[in-house]
Amino acid sequence: MNPIKIIVGSKNPVKINAVRSAFAQVFPETTCEVMGIGVPSGVADQPMTDVATYQGAANRARNCQEALPEADFWVGVEGGIDELYGGMQAFAWIYIIGPEQSGQARTATFELPEAIRQLIQEGIELGEADDRIFQRKNSKQGQGAVGILTHELIDRTEYYRPAVVLALIPFVNKGLY
Numbered sequence: 001m002n003p004i005k006i007i008v009g010s011k012n013p014v015k016i017n018a019v020r021s022a023f024a025q026v027f028p029e030t031t032c033e034v035m036g037i038g039v040p041s042g043v044a045d046q047p048m049t050d051v052a053t054y055q056g057a058a059n060r061a062r063n064c065q066e067a068l069p070e071a072d073f074w075v076g077v078e079g080g081i082d083e084l085y086g087g088m089q090a091f092a093w094i095y096i097i098g099p100e101q102s103g104q105a106r107t108a109t110f111e112l113p114e115a116i117r118q119l120i121q122e123g124i125e126l127g128e129a130d131d132r133i134f135q136r137k138n139s140k141q142g143q144g145a146v147g148i149l150t151h152e153l154i155d156r157t158e159y160y161r162p163a164v165v166l167a168l169i170p171f172v173n174k175g176l177y
Contacts, residue, residue, distance in 0.1 A: 004030050005071040006034045011037065022165045042059040048082065052080060057092075077094055089109045090110055101170050105169075127139055147159075
């Protein structure tokens with residue numbers, strides 16, 4: 001069987017590793033070749049709504065497909081935030097394009113602390129806000145806010161992986177979608 005070629009719309013190793021892990025779990029009998037490329041999301045660096053975050057993931061997947069059409073799957077992973085229920089919630093959208101269809105899923109959502117919320121409201125991206133508040137460097141390519149706030153019980157790769165698996169549901173249930 002030929003390997004599955006997967007293009008991720010990011011060079012962030014956390015996102016690439018989450019996609020690699022999820023595809024290996026869903027397609028255990030197949031070798032998965034995963035490559036990350038830099039593509040535009042078409043939304044703000046820090047998407048501030050659920051809709052903008054979803055659109056960013058979809059745009060990344062489509063831009064991957066346009067850049068490297070010879071692949072089998074193209075994946076967009078976009079982290080975002082939204083002001084909901086009296087707090088600022090963080091989450092990510094996953095958008096996967098395959099040869100005949102697409103699949104989407106969203107990660108779990110968690111509330112950000114007020115100090116981070118204030119920095120984001122000043123126009124600072126979540127990763128930079130995390131670095132400032134928690135005295136870190138480049139946390140968005142490491143454990144991210146979810147890892148820091150859960151005391152590393154959930155790292156960012158593990159946070160994204162279940163949503164990638166969920167976005168693959170249409171591909172393993174073709175007769176239903």
